[in-house]
Amino acid sequence: MKAVAINGYGTIGKRVADAVAAQDDMKVVGVSKTKPDFEAEMAIAKGYDLYMAIPEREKLFEDAGVQVSGTVDEMFDKADIVVDCTPEGMGAKNKENIYEKRDLKAIFEGGEKHDAIGLSFNSFCNYEDVIGAEYARVVSCNTTGLSRTLKPIADLCGIKKVRAVMVRRGADPAQVKKGPINAIIPNPPTVPSHHGPDLQTVMYDVDITTIAILVPTTLMHQHNLMVELESTPDLDDIIETLEKTSRVILVSADKGLGSTAEVMEYAKDLGRSRNDLFEIAVWKESLNIVEDELYYMQAIHQEADVVPENVDAIRAMLEIETDAQKSIEKTNKSMDIL
Amino acid sequence: MKAVAINGYGTIGKRVADAVAAQDDMKVVGVSKTKPDFEAEMAIAKGYDLYMAIPEREKLFEDAGVQVSGTVDEMFDKADIVVDCTPEGMGAKNKENIYEKRDLKAIFEGGEKHDAIGLSFNSFCNYEDVIGAEYARVVSCNTTGLSRTLKPIADLCGIKKVRAVMVRRGADPAQVKKGPINAIIPNPPTVPSHHGPDLQTVMYDVDITTIAILVPTTLMHQHNLMVELESTPDLDDIIETLEKTSRVILVSADKGLGSTAEVMEYAKDLGRSRNDLFEIAVWKESLNIVEDELYYMQAIHQEADVVPENVDAIRAMLEIETDAQKSIEKTNKSMDIL
Known part of the structure; x- marks a missing residue:
C-alpha cells in the first residue's frame, strides 16, 4: 500500500483524496488545510488525518475545536508521494522549497505551468512517459477534456488540424465572489489561448489552435471542436469509437440532455458524490463530418474530470502499474466510472 | 418624402422608427401595436401616429386612454413601404395575406426565413440586388455582424473558408421570462448552425461553417472567427481595413473594453439612445494571423446592429438612392454612426 499525502484539501484535493481512498493499492496518509473551516471538519469526519499547512496556526485550529495530527512536514514524512492541490502557482514554489529538498515525488495540477514542472500527464496520451517520474503535472480540466476525445479520434483516422473554441464557466459553484454576472469575456482577448499548447504537453504532435471566452455560468465548461482529419471514416465509426472510449460518454439533446445544467442533473441522478x-x-447530435472535417461539442465538469487522472499518475510515478490500460480500468472500476 | 409604416413597435420596430424619423428623405407615417402597453404610450409621446394591429381591440386601447389613429389597414393605405417588425414567422404570413394583396412593398427582419421572402439584404454585400425589389429581408443581427467584418476582409485578400463559433445571449434584457439562468446550451445541438447558410443569402460565395451556443447573458452576442485567407496580407493591413470599414469599430481589452458589458457601457457613454x-x-487584441488563417473575436448588439441596414433597405427598394455607398453614408450621418 503506497502512502499518498494530499497537500491542499479544496475543490480538487478533496475529490482526489476520496478517489485515492477508493483504491486498494494506495491509501491517504493525510490531508492538509490552512484554515479550520467546514472542509477541515468534514475531512476529519471522513476519517482523514488532518495536518496544518501553516504550523503557526495551531491555536487557531485548537480554538475552532478542529483536531490536527500535526504539521505538513510530519505528513510529508509519512508519504511516498504528495498530490499538490494548492492554489495556482503555489505548487511550483512547493516543488522548489519542499519536495525537491525532501526528495519527495509530487503530482501537480493544471494551474501550474508545464515548464515549472517539466512533465505533464494524461492517462490516455502519455502514461508510459511518466512511469517512475519524480514530478508530473496532471493537465487542466479543459486539456483533459480535449485529450480524452481527440486521442481516440487521432488513433482512428489521424488529425491534420484542430480548431477549438472553449466556452468557460465564469466561476466554480462555490466561488461566490467571482463574476461575470451578465457579460461574455474574451479570456484571453488574444488568439490563440493557452489551451492548445497545453494539450501539446501530452498529445505531443497535435496541430491545434484554441480560442477561449468566459460566460456567466458555474456548472461546466463547453467546447466547440472543428477537427480536420487525415483520413475520413464513416461518422458511425467515430461514434462507435467514442462510445467505447473510457471516460467519455455520448449524451443526446433529444433525450433531455440539451445543456450543461441537464448534464449535471444526470450526474446527480447517477448518485455520484458531489454530483461529480x-x-x-x-x-x-453535434457529431458531424463535412468535407473531411469533424465537428462536435462537449461538456467538461471542471471540478471532477481530472480526478481519475490523478490516481493514474500516482500509479505511474510510483511504478505500481506500468500498463496504462490496467491502471485506467482499475481506477474506473473503483470510482464507478462509465 | 417617402412614407414608411412600421408594423410592430417592439425591440426592433421602435429603433427602426427612430432611425427612419432621423432621415430627410423618408418619414414615419405610423407604427402599430397589438396592446396599449408602455411602448404604445411612448410611441404617441414621441409623436408617432399609433395604429391598432388588431382592429377588434378599439375598446381596450380606449379604456387604457391610449389614442389610436386607426387600424393597420388605414396605416398601410398611407405607406409607400412597410417595415415588418412583428414576431418571428408572422412576417411571412403578413406578406401572403396582406402585402401581396395590397401590392405594398415590405421589408422583413432576420426572424423570417430567406425562402419565405426570396431576397435578403445587407448594405455592404448586395445593396444593388435589392434596388426596386418588392420584398426583402434584412438578415439577422448575427448575420449582419458576420457580413460587416467578413466582406471587407474578402475584398482585401479573399476568403477560402470561414469557421465561426457564435456565443449567443440567452435572452434580450427585457425578456424576463427566458433563460438560461446557469447553463450553456448547444443551440442548435447539431453542427453546422443556420448562421452560415444565412450569411450566404447576402455574401453569396463565402464558404462558412458555424456552430452556435446560448449562454446566460442578455447584453450582446459574441463571435469567434477563424478565417482561412486566399492571400495573406500583413496583420496591419487587416487592422487598417477594419478601422476604415463603416459600422465596424475596434475596441481594446487593455483600454477597459474587455467584455460585452464594458462595450455596452461604452455605448452608454457615447450618449446613444437606448444604449444602442x-x-x-x-x-x-484578438486579431491574429497564423499560417494564412485570420483569427478574431467580435461583439454584436442584437437589438441595434440591423437598424441602419433597415434604413438602407428602404432606400434601395424605393429607389430613393441606387448607390449603396451614398445610402450608407447618409444613414450613418443621420444616426451618428462611427
Missing part, C-alpha cells in the same frame, strides 16, 4: 461527472460528455 | 451600439465591436 468524471467523464467528458459529448453531444451525439 | 449600431456598430460591430471587434477586439483589437
Whole structure:
C-alpha cells in the first residue's frame, strides 16, 4: 500500500483524496488545510488525518475545536508521494522549497505551468512517459477534456488540424465572489489561448489552435471542436469509437440532455458524490463530418474530470502499474466510472 | 418624402422608427401595436401616429386612454413601404395575406426565413440586388455582424473558408421570462448552425461553417472567427481595413473594453439612445494571423446592429438612392454612426 499525502484539501484535493481512498493499492496518509473551516471538519469526519499547512496556526485550529495530527512536514514524512492541490502557482514554489529538498515525488495540477514542472500527464496520451517520474503535472480540466476525445479520434483516422473554441464557466459553484454576472469575456482577448499548447504537453504532435471566452455560468465548461482529419471514416465509426472510449460518454439533446445544467442533473441522478461527472460528455447530435472535417461539442465538469487522472499518475510515478490500460480500468472500476 | 409604416413597435420596430424619423428623405407615417402597453404610450409621446394591429381591440386601447389613429389597414393605405417588425414567422404570413394583396412593398427582419421572402439584404454585400425589389429581408443581427467584418476582409485578400463559433445571449434584457439562468446550451445541438447558410443569402460565395451556443447573458452576442485567407496580407493591413470599414469599430481589452458589458457601457457613454451600439465591436487584441488563417473575436448588439441596414433597405427598394455607398453614408450621418 503506497502512502499518498494530499497537500491542499479544496475543490480538487478533496475529490482526489476520496478517489485515492477508493483504491486498494494506495491509501491517504493525510490531508492538509490552512484554515479550520467546514472542509477541515468534514475531512476529519471522513476519517482523514488532518495536518496544518501553516504550523503557526495551531491555536487557531485548537480554538475552532478542529483536531490536527500535526504539521505538513510530519505528513510529508509519512508519504511516498504528495498530490499538490494548492492554489495556482503555489505548487511550483512547493516543488522548489519542499519536495525537491525532501526528495519527495509530487503530482501537480493544471494551474501550474508545464515548464515549472517539466512533465505533464494524461492517462490516455502519455502514461508510459511518466512511469517512475519524480514530478508530473496532471493537465487542466479543459486539456483533459480535449485529450480524452481527440486521442481516440487521432488513433482512428489521424488529425491534420484542430480548431477549438472553449466556452468557460465564469466561476466554480462555490466561488461566490467571482463574476461575470451578465457579460461574455474574451479570456484571453488574444488568439490563440493557452489551451492548445497545453494539450501539446501530452498529445505531443497535435496541430491545434484554441480560442477561449468566459460566460456567466458555474456548472461546466463547453467546447466547440472543428477537427480536420487525415483520413475520413464513416461518422458511425467515430461514434462507435467514442462510445467505447473510457471516460467519455455520448449524451443526446433529444433525450433531455440539451445543456450543461441537464448534464449535471444526470450526474446527480447517477448518485455520484458531489454530483461529480468524471467523464467528458459529448453531444451525439453535434457529431458531424463535412468535407473531411469533424465537428462536435462537449461538456467538461471542471471540478471532477481530472480526478481519475490523478490516481493514474500516482500509479505511474510510483511504478505500481506500468500498463496504462490496467491502471485506467482499475481506477474506473473503483470510482464507478462509465 | 417617402412614407414608411412600421408594423410592430417592439425591440426592433421602435429603433427602426427612430432611425427612419432621423432621415430627410423618408418619414414615419405610423407604427402599430397589438396592446396599449408602455411602448404604445411612448410611441404617441414621441409623436408617432399609433395604429391598432388588431382592429377588434378599439375598446381596450380606449379604456387604457391610449389614442389610436386607426387600424393597420388605414396605416398601410398611407405607406409607400412597410417595415415588418412583428414576431418571428408572422412576417411571412403578413406578406401572403396582406402585402401581396395590397401590392405594398415590405421589408422583413432576420426572424423570417430567406425562402419565405426570396431576397435578403445587407448594405455592404448586395445593396444593388435589392434596388426596386418588392420584398426583402434584412438578415439577422448575427448575420449582419458576420457580413460587416467578413466582406471587407474578402475584398482585401479573399476568403477560402470561414469557421465561426457564435456565443449567443440567452435572452434580450427585457425578456424576463427566458433563460438560461446557469447553463450553456448547444443551440442548435447539431453542427453546422443556420448562421452560415444565412450569411450566404447576402455574401453569396463565402464558404462558412458555424456552430452556435446560448449562454446566460442578455447584453450582446459574441463571435469567434477563424478565417482561412486566399492571400495573406500583413496583420496591419487587416487592422487598417477594419478601422476604415463603416459600422465596424475596434475596441481594446487593455483600454477597459474587455467584455460585452464594458462595450455596452461604452455605448452608454457615447450618449446613444437606448444604449444602442449600431456598430460591430471587434477586439483589437484578438486579431491574429497564423499560417494564412485570420483569427478574431467580435461583439454584436442584437437589438441595434440591423437598424441602419433597415434604413438602407428602404432606400434601395424605393429607389430613393441606387448607390449603396451614398445610402450608407447618409444613414450613418443621420444616426451618428462611427
